[in-house]
Amino acid sequence: MNFIEIDLKKLEHNYHAIRSLLNPKTKMIGVVKANAYGSGVNSIAEKLVALGIDALAVAYTEEGIQLRNQGIKARILVFYPQIENFKLLISANLEPALYSKKSWRAFEKNILDQKKTNYPVHIKYNTGLNRIGFNPADSKWVLNEIKKDAFNIKSVYSHLAASEENRPNEFSQKQLALFNEIMNDHKKNSKSETDFHLLNTSGIFNYPELHLDWVRCGIGLYGFANQPNGE
Numbered sequence: 001m002n003f004i005e006i007d008l009k010k011l012e013h014n015y016h017a018i019r020s021l022l023n024p025k026t027k028m029i030g031v032v033k034a035n036a037y038g039s040g041v042n043s044i045a046e047k048l049v050a051l052g053i054d055a056l057a058v059a060y061t062e063e064g065i066q067l068r069n070q071g072i073k074a075r076i077l078v079f080y081p082q083i084e085n086f087k088l089l090i091s092a093n094l095e096p097a098l099y100s101k102k103s104w105r106a107f108e109k110n111i112l113d114q115k116k117t118n119y120p121v122h123i124k125y126n127t128g129l130n131r132i133g134f135n136p137a138d139s140k141w142v143l144n145e146i147k148k149d150a151f152n153i154k155s156v157y158s159h160l161a162a163s164e165e166n167r168p169n170e171f172s173q174k175q176l177a178l179f180n181e182i183m184n185d186h187k188k189n190s191k192s193e194t195d196f197h198l199l200n201t202s203g204i205f206n207y208p209e210l211h212l213d214w215v216r217c218g219i220g221l222y223g224f225a226n227q228p229n230g231e
């Protein structure tokens with residue numbers, strides 16, 4: 001399937017349906033990675049911005065640059081930025097997720113080289129599956145780093161891996177316990193207000209008490225979620 005016609009009206013409907021589930025203070029990241037899941041990122045991203053999405057997210061720097069070239073001015077997070085592209089990422093004013101000591105150091109060097117301070121970044125922790133992210137045991141190291149002027153920590157996040165499974169779920173409980181500790185440590189040590197997030201689309205439906213400050217919604221916006229509101 002290389003062409004899917006997405007009905008923008010349906011996107012609008014899904015956006016409002018999901019938004020209506022959220023606490024008014026919870027912000028929504030529209031995940032448009034992989035060309036909005038193969039549907040043609042162009043019109044989707046523009047429509048989401050017009051609808052009032054709080055930020056967009058992509059997987060790789062190139063996708064973010066493509067959105068900038070298209071004239072999208074909204075905040076754009078990059079979930080899996082490659083170190084080789086950090087310079088480009090900064091010139092396009094994209095916000096990286098930093099997920100390892102190596103990526104952290106490399107990004108710091110790029111910020112300093114470009115004589116920037118207070119650059120908006122996001123910190124990804126791995127609390128579950130073998131996905132990328134700082135090990136929770138690295139948090140002491142991270143907490144020391146975030147004091148530096150180079151960084152403005154916009155958010156700290158993880159990914160609830162089994163969010164589509166039935167509840168109660170032991171694996172999710174373990175992840176949550178780890179993330180709670182991370183949140184507490186960051187709240188105690190942050191120099192500015194930091195937001196926290198944990199959920200993708202299925203988590204939004206299944207864990208309403210964990211919407212926190214942001215939710216990251218991809219597939220639900222396109223209507224493929226196996227949930228009543230997703231159609």
Ligand SMILES: *Cc1c(COP(=O)(O)O)cnc(C)c1O
Pocket residue numbers: 031033079159199200201202216217218219220
């Ligand atoms: C792809 C992705 C999402 C969106 O997940 P959906 O299930 O499509 O809502 C959220 N967070 C991260 C880190 C992702 O990579």
